[in-house]
Amino acid sequence: xxxxxxxxxxxxxxxxxxxxxxxxxxxxxxxxxxxxxxxxxxxxxxxxxxxxxxxxxxxxxxxxxxxxxxxxxxxxxxxxxx
Ligand SMILES: [Zn+2]
Numbered sequence: 001x002x003x004x005x006x007x008x009x010x011x012x013x014x015x016x017x018x019x020x021x022x023x024x025x026x027x028x029x030x031x032x033x034x035x036x037x038x039x040x041x042x043x044x045x046x047x048x049x050x051x052x053x054x055x056x057x058x059x060x061x062x063x064x065x066x067x068x069x070x071x072x073x074x075x076x077x078x079x080x081x082x
Contacts, residue, residue, distance in 0.1 A: 007036050007067045017058060018072045021051030026062070036064035 010016040016035060026048050029041035035058045041047050048065040050058040060068060 003037055003064055003067050004071065006038075007064065007071050010036055011068075011072060016068055016072070017050065017052040019052075020058075023051065024065075025049040032059055034059060034061050034064055036060050036068055 007016065011018060026046050029043050029045045029047040032041050033039060034041055034047075039061070041059060041061065046062040048060045048062060050060065050065070050068075052058050
């Protein structure tokens with residue numbers, strides 16, 4: 001199943017940020033779940049840490065990150081034109 005509907009929904013509901021801090025870190029997964037798809041972040045897989053607010057990070061799989069990166073700008077422009 002495509003991740004896009006999940007990511008759009010998470011953006012709309014506020015579960016994923018529209019903006020991020022200037023530095024996004026990539027590192028091997030340690031534990032926890034992806035904030036986009038809700039699946040486990042496995043060790044040895046690339047995980048993106050996206051700064052969102054004060055000392056809060058959103059953790060995404062690398063492929064979820066790519067979808068989020070493209071969708072967050074679309075969602076923002078829709079919100080702006082409404
Ligand atoms: Zn994911």
